[in-house]
Amino acid sequence: MDNKDKKNISRRDFFKTMGAAGLATAGLAACAGADKDASASKGEKKPGGMTYRTNPTTGDRVSLLGYGCMRWPMRPKQGGKEGEEEVDQETVNALVDYAIAHGVNYFDTSPAYVRGLSETVTGIALSRYPRDKYFIATKMSNFSPATQTRQGSIDLYHNSMKALQVDYIDYYLLHGIGLNGMPAFEQRFVQNGILDYLAEERAAGRIRNLGFSYHGDVKVFDYLLSVHDKYKWDFVQIQLNYVDWKHASGWNTNAEYLYNELQKRGIPAVVMEPLLGGRLSNMAQHLAARLKQHRPEESVASWAFRFAGSPPGVLTVLSGMTYMEHLQDNVRTYSPLEPCTDEELALLEDTAQMILRYPSVPCTACQYCMPCPYGINIPGIFAHYNKCINEGNVPSSSQDENYRKARRAFLVGYDRSVPRLRQANHCIGCHQCEPHCPQSIKIPDEMKRIDRFVEQLKQGTL
Known part of the structure; x- marks a missing residue:
């Protein structure tokens, strides 16, 4: 091959x-x-x-x-x-x-x-x-x-x-x-x-x-x-x-x-x-x-x-x-x-x-990682993150020209698409989901990365 x-x-x-x-x-x-x-x-x-x-x-x-x-x-x-x-x-x-x-x-x-x-x-x-x-x-x-x-x-x-x-x-x-x-x-x-x-x-x-x-x-x-x-x-x-x-x-x-x-x-x-x-x-x-x-x-x-x-x-x-x-x-x-x-x-x-130049998560929403024992909506979180990347609503820093618009779009959309109790900050890193992922996504690592990004948007520290 x-x-x-x-x-x-x-x-x-x-x-x-x-x-x-x-x-x-x-x-x-x-x-x-x-x-x-x-x-x-x-x-x-x-x-x-x-x-x-x-x-x-x-x-x-x-x-x-x-x-x-x-x-x-x-x-x-x-x-x-x-x-x-x-x-x-x-x-x-x-x-x-x-x-x-x-x-x-x-x-x-x-x-x-x-x-x-x-x-x-x-x-x-x-x-x-x-x-x-x-x-x-x-x-x-x-x-x-x-x-x-x-x-x-x-x-x-x-x-x-x-x-x-x-x-x-x-x-x-x-x-x-x-x-x-x-x-x-x-x-x-x-x-x-x-x-x-x-x-x-x-x-x-x-x-x-x-x-x-x-x-x-x-x-x-x-x-x-x-x-x-x-x-x-x-x-x-x-x-x-x-x-x-x-x-x-x-x-x-x-x-x-x-x-x-x-x-x-x-x-x-x-x-x-x-x-x-x-x-x-x-x-x-x-x-x-x-x-x-x-x-x-x-x-x-x-x-x-x-x-x-x-x-x-x-x-x-x-x-x-x-x-x-x-x-x-x-x-x-x-x-x-x-x-x-x-x-x-x-x-x-x-x-x-x-x-391939865009850092989206290669999730196909196959649901093999679900249900999460802690109630996290894994495919939903990835879908929202990828959607925002595709629409240009994931700013790399607060200096970006469209930072305010992108920040609001990401945070408001996150709460609308994924209930707060099912968001990435509730991941404890148990890794039970990871062996089931056909895309070999390191799911707990991605959850931490996305949660860190969300907190930076909320605190204005990006």
Whole structure:
């Protein structure tokens, strides 16, 4: 793996690195419906319709836009205590209805998402449709010791089918491969025999596609690909966006390497974090203006989604769409997809390098660090800090020209977005969150840094 090449790449080179296998494994196709037809089998697109990719193993025609069910909308719990929340099922149903009506047919969830409620909520919304109208992806999220025994993991698997109201799962993933290295992988999937059990479930037809999501130690990723002949992975989920393509940080690995390794083996890629936790849609205004200058009628986020969807070996691109306007924008981007041009690829690479010059926290709001035992809203704190960086509201000193405006914007926004009892000053440095972070963020250190900055703003000592 060579992570040193930072040069701009042409569109020809970009697609060349995808490998010829990508063209064979994921033909482009698009139409508004979900039934197979002659044009789809040839990889053609119908104007205005959702773009589809074909799974080489099963022949599934999967929508290029996949629905990530990690961030379903919440509302105050009816009859609950102050501050209690519940999932807004009516809004979830409306989002799913719009998605399916506009060609989205891949829904990705996990027993760990939305405080353990995502599978149930997603199952309620999807069960209103015929089973052949959607593909459901969920995960073996056996992170806790209780679920790492053989029976505990089997129970987790069966509970997923019960919550989702299905008798088979289309896409099943080993969740969080690479977190804490090979010892964790061995403990969660090998020593308890669960990996072999899931392979047997695939053979029995109760799992149609078996794969894994990669976060972390690349040695584990490489190992699992080395045993591809034995397990025959049907797909692999990776973090891919125009920053991580060549400039991944922390435990993340350059997506260029991950993708190419999959292509060598003809394994389709499912993309997560196309927006890098929102950083590629809420970027500094002068960077957003550069993109808007080229495509003034399109959102900044659409650039990231077009990049993520351009590699032909990508089966689907996941987006956690909490709001209808986000869903509608992403549907427009992929109905149909316009792959990035040479000029656009060069612009995005240049933009990526400029983004890396800003000292934002590489948090993707995955929530794996939550809940904090001391009630701290870790993703919320990072989101506010990054937002202020992007908007120029993090002054380096009291001598800055816009210091007063930036100071007020940061402090007022902090109290509005994160309740005071959940702010960074309550972190005691227990480090319980740190091992769970796929981005290898030193969370307690960042909490201290942000709290120190807040106190300096309050005291006027910056």
